[in-house]
Amino acid sequence: MAQEQQNLFGLAMHGQTKYDANSANLDYVNPDAPKGGAVKMSAIGTFDTLNPYALKGQAPQNMNLVYDRLMRRVWDEPFTMYPLIAEHVEVAEDRSWITFHINPKARFQDGAPITADDVLFSYETLKEHGRPNMRRIYKLVKTAEVTAPLTIHFTLGDGYDRETIMILAMMPVLSKQWWSGRNFDSTVTETPLLNGPYRIKAFEMGRNITYERDDNYWAKDLFVNKGQYNFGTVTYDYFRDDTIALEAFKKGDLDIRREWDVTKWQTAYTDMIPDMVQHSVPHQRPERAHGFYFNMRKPPFDDIRVRKALTLAFDADWVLKNLYHSEFKRIDSFFPNAPLAAPRQPTDAEKEQLLPWKDNLQPEVFNSIGYGVFSPTMPPAGSKATIMRFKLKQAAALLKDAGWIVVNGRRVQKDTHKPFDFEILISTPQDEKIALTYQRALERLGIHMTIRMADSATFQKRTQIYDYDVLAFFNAFTLSPGSEQTLYWTCRSADEVARFNYSGICNPALDYFASKIANAKTYDDLVLYAHIIDRIALSEYVFVPLYYKGVDYIAYNKNIVYPQNVPIYGVVLESWWMAPK
DSSP: OOOEEEEESOEESSSOOSOOTTOOSOTTSOTTOOOOOEEEEEEESOOOOSOTTSSSSOOOTTGGGTOOBSEEEOSSSSSEEEESSEEEEEEETTSSEEEEEEOTTOBOTTSOBOOHHHHHHHHHHHHHHSOHHHHHHHTTEEEEEEEETTEEEEEEOTTOOTTHHHHHHTOBOOOHHHHTTSOTTSOOOSOOOOOSSEEEEEEETTTEEEEEEOTTOTTTTSTTTTTOSOOSEEEEEEESOHHHHHHHHHHTSOSEEEEOOHHHHHHSSTTSOTTEEEEEEEOOSOOOEEEEEEOTTSTTTTSHHHHHHHHHTSOHHHHHHHHSTTOSEEOOSSSTTSTTSOOSSOOHHHHHHHGGGGGGSOGGGGSOOOOGGGOTTSOSSOOHHHHHHHHHHHHHHHHHHTTEEEETTEEEETTTOOBOEEEEEEOSHHHHHHHHHHHHHHHTTTOEEEEEEOOHHHHHHHHHTTOOSEEEEEEOOOSSOOTTHHHHHOHHHHHSTTSSOTTOOOOHHHHHHHHHHTTOSSHHHHHHHHHHHHHHHHHTTOEEEOEEOOEEEEEEETTEEOOSOOOTTOOOGGGOEEOOO
């Protein structure tokens, strides 16, 4: 029988937790922050249900404010959970089972106690009717057993890994009494029985929703909640168009705005009222690995020489200056902005792990990352125009070597004279601007690229079935990558629809390390495997890397205050407060 680890206060994916039972509060909050004030923010689109966990319907923004989970994740550690509804846990040494002990004080908002039966009901309901990520993990449970009114024990079955118990600990707890007799798959238009720090005060379906701080919230004095959930009310007004939402903010109709568009951040805030301020907050989480992904399932993108050439042809300096105002950085990793990014030179530990896979790897994996513009054969100095001409010359040589020659100004296949034409699938105006620049550069090589802007439904459908030549999209990872890596990098995910292996890369070495990362026992091991995955994927030239910013753009009313300590994951609005008048 696996050795027990009794009465754990917190649950870390790797190593020890930062906080313990004697901790008074999280380091990134002000435990004395005043309560009160009303803030209003925007959301884009609409909503038609108050159930955020079913497949049917679109729930309103930030329903995490009204639903509590067994344990709470914090944002100054890569992946750690602390007591909330579960007062403490017991875990097998091999993580093959976990027992949750419910806090006797835990209550729903009507005062009814939260019991192990509610947890069991939540598990069973979400396993069958919840969102796909929940179903996938919850179905790894072999047995779920209520052993006492406030105790529930989960035994895991085949296919589990170290992360499985972490995902179980993040389970939202539903009221068995309220949901029994209701169809979980239908849209919900009445307020469910909730258990979070806020109540739903009012809503107009599809137009706005207001959350009101619950002064009787049973967990307000737990250390993970001190200094958080400070605003008296939080309202989301819905807009069909982000431009209109921005104008509402600049007039003072909204109080906080997260900005994702660097052009807007640079140019569109100059006429806002004096009560509003802009702030850039650095963070240490991985940014999106945004790029133009080649579909390696089809020619000519199955040829690494072609992929290298198309990467070299991208005029990164021009785009950075003219479209990103020189504020962003060029992506050189699938974990940009994070310690998970592979260093330029492989370490001895990496080489030792990689050596058995040498026959499956590009030679540069054992030397340095020579990705596109980072190639060691690039000239050390010169004007940007000179460097771009040098890159295009390299690209042309690679294409010729791959059998693509120029005839009457067009790049054609040497034997068939089939022209080198392809389509790039995009979904945003920003990607369209970048693609137009790329299109002009490719024309200099005799290559014609068609830009296809798709609506969200078409884009999603074509992405899921890999119906594209090149795709403008992104990978997004956390500081604690795990079993999801098999969905991005393995041969199996390259063939299965609706996975995240957009390039279709298939390499047995990647298969191996993607499976290893989920069971890394220490964070050092996890970083090592992430470096290796990153290094292999980069060496295969699966995408034209674009840019990341490494900061959060946020604008807000000057009466709003934020803590001085910013956690590694960046801005945490739940820790902000309104200055007393």
